[in-house]
Amino acid sequence: MQELRDIxxxxxxxxxxxxxxxxxxxxxxxxxxxISYLVLAERKILGFIQVRTGPNRVGPWGLFQPIADIMKLLxxxxxxxxxxxxxxxxxxxxxxxxxxxVIFAVIPFGPSAAQTGGGLDYxxxxxxxxxLFVVALATIGVYGIIIGGWSSNSKFSLLGGLRSAxxxxxxxxPQGFSLVIPLLMAxxxxxxxxxxxxxxxxxxxxxxxxxxxxxxxxxxxxAGVAESNRNPFDLxxxxxxxxxxxxxxxxxxxxxxxxxxxxxNMIVISAVAVTLFLGGWxxxxxxxxxxxxxxxxxxxxxLVGVLWFSLKLSVFLFVYIWFRGTFPRxxxxxxxxxxxxxxxxxxxxxxxxxxxxxxxxx
Amino acid sequence: MLxxxxxxxxxxxxxxxxxxxxxxxxxxxPEERREPAHRFRGMFRLDEDRCIKCTLCARDxxxxxxxxxxxxxxxxxxxxxxxxxxxxxxxxxxxxxCGLCEEACPTEPKSIWLTTKTYELASYDRWQxxxxxxxxxxxxxxxxxxxxxxxx
Amino acid sequence: MEWADFTxxxxxxxxxxxxxxxxxxxxxxxxxxxxxEEMELNFGPQHPSTHGVLRLKLKVDGERxxxxxxxxxxxxRGTEKLFExxxxxxxxxxxxxxxxxxxxxNNLAYVGAVEKLIxxxxxxxxxxxxxxxxxxxxxxxxxxxxxxxxxxxGAMTPFFYCFREREIILDLFEEYCGARLxxxxxxxxxxxxxxxxxxxxxxxxxxxxxxxxxxxxxGLLTNNRIWKKRTVGVGVLPAxxxxxxxxxxxMLRASGxxxxxxxxxxxxxxxxxxxxxxxxxxxxxxxxxLVRMEEMRQSVRIVEQCLDKLPDGLIMAKSPRVxxxxxxxxxxxxxxxxxxxxxxxxxxxxxxxxxRCRVRAPSFMNLQVVPILAKDQLLADMVAVLGTTDIVLGxxxx
Numbered sequence: 001m002q003e004l005r006d007i008x009x010x011x012x013x014x015x016x017x018x019x020x021x022x023x024x025x026x027x028x029x030x031x032x033x034x035i036s037y038l039v040l041a042e043r044k045i046l047g048f049i050q051v052r053t054g055p056n057r058v059g060p061w062g063l064f065q066p067i068a069d070i071m072k073l074l075x076x077x078x079x080x081x082x083x084x085x086x087x088x089x090x091x092x093x094x095x096x097x098x099x100x101x102v103i104f105a106v107i108p109f110g111p112s113a114a115q116t117g118g119g120l121d122y123x124x125x126x127x128x129x130x131x132l133f134v135v136a137l138a139t140i141g142v143y144g145i146i147i148g149g150w151s152s153n154s155k156f157s158l159l160g161g162l163r164s165a166x167x168x169x170x171x172x173x174p175q176g177f178s179l180v181i182p183l184l185m186a187x188x189x190x191x192x193x194x195x196x197x198x199x200x201x202x203x204x205x206x207x208x209x210x211x212x213x214x215x216x217x218x219x220x221x222x223a224g225v226a227e228s229n230r231n232p233f234d235l236x237x238x239x240x241x242x243x244x245x246x247x248x249x250x251x252x253x254x255x256x257x258x259x260x261x262x263x264x265n266m267i268v269i270s271a272v273a274v275t276l277f278l279g280g281w282x283x284x285x286x287x288x289x290x291x292x293x294x295x296x297x298x299x300x301x302x303l304v305g306v307l308w309f310s311l312k313l314s315v316f317l318f319v320y321i322w323f324r325g326t327f328p329r330x331x332x333x334x335x336x337x338x339x340x341x342x343x344x345x346x347x348x349x350x351x352x353x354x355x356x357x358x359x360x361x362x
Numbered sequence: 363m364l365x366x367x368x369x370x371x372x373x374x375x376x377x378x379x380x381x382x383x384x385x386x387x388x389x390x391x392p393e394e395r396r397e398p399a400h401r402f403r404g405m406f407r408l409d410e411d412r413c414i415k416c417t418l419c420a421r422d423x424x425x426x427x428x429x430x431x432x433x434x435x436x437x438x439x440x441x442x443x444x445x446x447x448x449x450x451x452x453x454x455x456x457x458x459x460c461g462l463c464e465e466a467c468p469t470e471p472k473s474i475w476l477t478t479k480t481y482e483l484a485s486y487d488r489w490q491x492x493x494x495x496x497x498x499x500x501x502x503x504x505x506x507x508x509x510x511x512x513x514x
Numbered sequence: 515m516e517w518a519d520f521t522x523x524x525x526x527x528x529x530x531x532x533x534x535x536x537x538x539x540x541x542x543x544x545x546x547x548x549x550x551e552e553m554e555l556n557f558g559p560q561h562p563s564t565h566g567v568l569r570l571k572l573k574v575d576g577e578r579x580x581x582x583x584x585x586x587x588x589x590x591r592g593t594e595k596l597f598e599x600x601x602x603x604x605x606x607x608x609x610x611x612x613x614x615x616x617x618x619x620n621n622l623a624y625v626g627a628v629e630k631l632i633x634x635x636x637x638x639x640x641x642x643x644x645x646x647x648x649x650x651x652x653x654x655x656x657x658x659x660x661x662x663x664x665x666x667x668g669a670m671t672p673f674f675y676c677f678r679e680r681e682i683i684l685d686l687f688e689e690y691c692g693a694r695l696x697x698x699x700x701x702x703x704x705x706x707x708x709x710x711x712x713x714x715x716x717x718x719x720x721x722x723x724x725x726x727x728x729x730x731x732x733g734l735l736t737n738n739r740i741w742k743k744r745t746v747g748v749g750v751l752p753a754x755x756x757x758x759x760x761x762x763x764x765m766l767r768a769s770g771x772x773x774x775x776x777x778x779x780x781x782x783x784x785x786x787x788x789x790x791x792x793x794x795x796x797x798x799x800x801x802x803x804l805v806r807m808e809e810m811r812q813s814v815r816i817v818e819q820c821l822d823k824l825p826d827g828l829i830m831a832k833s834p835r836v837x838x839x840x841x842x843x844x845x846x847x848x849x850x851x852x853x854x855x856x857x858x859x860x861x862x863x864x865x866x867x868x869x870r871c872r873v874r875a876p877s878f879m880n881l882q883v884v885p886i887l888a889k890d891q892l893l894a895d896m897v898a899v900l901g902t903t904d905i906v907l908g909x910x911x912x
Contacts, residue, residue, distance in 0.1 A: 366737040366738050366739050367738065367739065367740075369733055369737065369738075370733065370734045370735075370738050372733075373730060373733045373734055374671055374734070387678050387681070398688065399685075399688045399689040399692065399710075400689075400710070401688075401689065401690070401691060401692035401707065401710070402688060402692045402693075403692035403693055422603075422604065423604075424600055424604040424605070424607055424608065458607055458696065459693065459696075460606075460607035460610075460696070460698045461692060461693075461698065462603070462604065462607070462698075465706060476692070477692070
């Protein structure tokens with residue numbers, strides 16, 4: 001680091017390691033390949049669940065399938081319907097993808113330079129209102145879907161857009177409440193700080209304030225699945241009902257952007273859950289000395305953190321795919337029912353209980 | 363509590379684990395090809411020597427896609443009049459492979475049969491490849507000889 | 515065409531009246547602060563869950579369906595007219611294409627009508643073989659129904675599990691008659707083929723294995739709370755309404771009417787075997803699902819008994835090569851198909867061709883109640899209702 005700074009000079013060094021550049025690097029080197037291979041993994045896992053092989057034509061075990069898909073989507077004709085509202089039609093996919101990628105700026109993939117004693121920061125930036133930033137940006141994504149559904153000028157798209165508006169706004173509330181609970185436990189809003197608090201307290205927040213941590217985690221999991229429009233809450237794009245929902249009229253790369261947005265959201269929500277409830281980049285049971293071999297001290301400490309983080313993340317993503325392979329789809333009114341009558345009251349009660357616990361007992 | 367949901371997850375999870383390593387039910391088509399059953403009704407084949415030109419197959423065809431013309435001529439060796447086929451065409455692109463022509467054939471063994479186990483009929487040309495005449499009906503080597511189920 | 519045109523032209527018939535009554539129901543939303551406009555939604559003919567080329571003209575108020583009007587005829591091929599142009603035996607392949615996922619039962623209904631018209635007596639072995647084929651066909655048709663119904667409601671995986679088992683049934687068909695879908699496996703007077711060597715063992719093997727597979731589908735769906743939420747109380751069909759509209763098959767039995775032609779008027783070998791008719795009483799989508807699942811189990815029982823009892827002997831009655839119906843004769847023969855009562859009415863005029871043929875298609879009758887079931891439900895229930903009626907458009911449009 002220090003040598004690099006000497007070579008580049010302070011100004012150039014600052015710009016080379018500014019958050020914007022880091023986001024670009026993380027997105028293009030880390031997230032985009034991750035998403036394309038997540039799609040492949042999803043298709044493979046679904047295939048195995050459904051006693052078939054999944055993609056296996058392009059490359060060994062279908063490993064080049066994502067590349068072929070991207071090539072196909074890039075060279076496809078881009079159709080904008082005649083009666084679509086053009087500017088909104090073009091804007092909508094960007095509104096879905098952009099915020100989802102920007103959220104990666106605050107996700108702590110690994111420990112900071114201070115924690116490992118020098119070297120790289122394994123995150124882009126550490127904002128002291130990190131959780132708020134995540135919630136705020138995640139909210140923007142819904143506009144893309146609503147605008148996309150409306151501007152296509154198709155009835156199925158419109159219905160999909162309306163569904164998603166209601167769904168995402170309803171589920172943001174319990175999601176927000178359940179995010180407050182780890183904040184109460186940690187006493188900070190910085191995501192890096194929350195991981196640090198879990199390390200300090202020696203337990204994942206999933207098990208803290210038992211059973212309230214667990215309840216909060218379940219609420220976040222359900223709301224997160226609903227937020228990313230995945231089964232069993234994939235009503236905005238319910239194939240058998242609305243053809244393809246809000247992206248019925250989208251083709252080629254614009255459709256791919258919606259697709260990217262959905263998977264990026266999936267990753268973001270999983271990453272936030274891992275950070276807030278599952279100890280982030282820390283190894284399991286960080287306070288148990290007997291398990292210290294899990295730290296894999298022959299590797300750089302930061303890299304081990306990233307490894308643990310990705311492992312936890314992939315468990316989450318697998319659960320998403322598993323849900324998709326198992327469950328039927330909720331109906332619109334039942335979805336609202338679940339959100340407003342169960343999740344919101346439950347999250348409020350949990351929040352209250354944790355607050356009371358914290359005030360009275362600690 | 364949520365047990366019903368976990369039961370479903372268990373079933374799919376079990377299949378996932380089982381299918382990670384075992385062979386799947388999918389047949390990887392161009393590499394592996396299923397051997398059709400003995401009675402499988404596929405592409406036609408005709409044996410002109412066995413055919414007695416009775417045109418029963420053409421008459422029994424529900425959609426009239428078999429076209430047969432014949433004339434009589436004197437066989438110089440046996441000094442007998444014999445029927446000679448002028449034309450035996452099948453418009454396969456309309457064929458629904460019901461097998462009634464094969465059932466109608468009175469010769470033993472059958473002179474026209476569908477049990478050739480040939481089912482790869484895709485072609486680039488709509489008319490020429492699927493409108494088969496007498497030479498194509500006999501000469502295409504991909505189509506095996508008549509197999510009677512009882513013999514097999 | 516405007517909405518009014520559809521209802522204006524049909525003043526006489528019962529169906530038109532039902533539609534009109536639905537349209538005239540007072541819309542309570544009119545009195546609200548804002549002017550509420552209903553949207554017309556064209557559901558099909560190209561839509562993932564209309565099971566073919568059915569077109570539904572929906573009037574929706576947001577997600578709520580105010581009115582539903584099915585438009586059929588996109589798959590009309592004039593099958594009934596075609597029957598008049600061909601001799602009796604040439605028509606069997608055409609019946610394959612009516613309900614194209616259950617060809618064997620169509621064949622049986624047709625050849626049964628021809629046998630009744632002409633007075634052919636089918637040998638016992640052929641009757642047993644027919645029963646076996648029809649019950650296997652019932653299983654395969656119900657499997658296809660379950661697969662598509664589940665995928666309509668959003669559960670993707672049962673689709674593949676069902677197709678895995680259906681494939682084995684199709685393989686059995688292929689071994690028996692050489693075709694997998696359009697079987698053409700029966701002739702007036704008997705069966706064209708005997709069972710191949712070893713077919714019975716392979717069939718029994720499948721039947722031993724199959725009930726555990728049904729448990730698997732049920733494990734994914736029956737107790738699943740989402741599945742229950744989507745199906746319980748959705749599209750309730752009262753028994754009297756079902757009988758009024760001539761609904762038959764699992765749809766009728768789920769409404770609590772114990773009517774099954776296999777028991778009521780046993781044909782082929784059904785008089786000799788033991789089986790139960792599953793009946794439920796709520797008449798909703800979930801009950802229809804339960805009835806069909808149980809029917810598959812009963813079909814397994816029937817086939818097992820038939821394989822045990824399979825008599826020896828001829829498979830074809832002695833009959834002239836060209837069948838001729840007596841002059842001024844007519845016959846109606848109906849069987850319990852997978853979707854309901856499928857029947858053929860044939861009129862003979864002394865020639866080898868039928869003078870007139872009329873198909874009583876169960877899907878067509880069952881489709882008539884869809885507007886009633888779908889009314890005031892949500893859009894998502896529309897696909898559940900459509901899936902549960904188990905329509906095949908080849909049969910509806912003929």
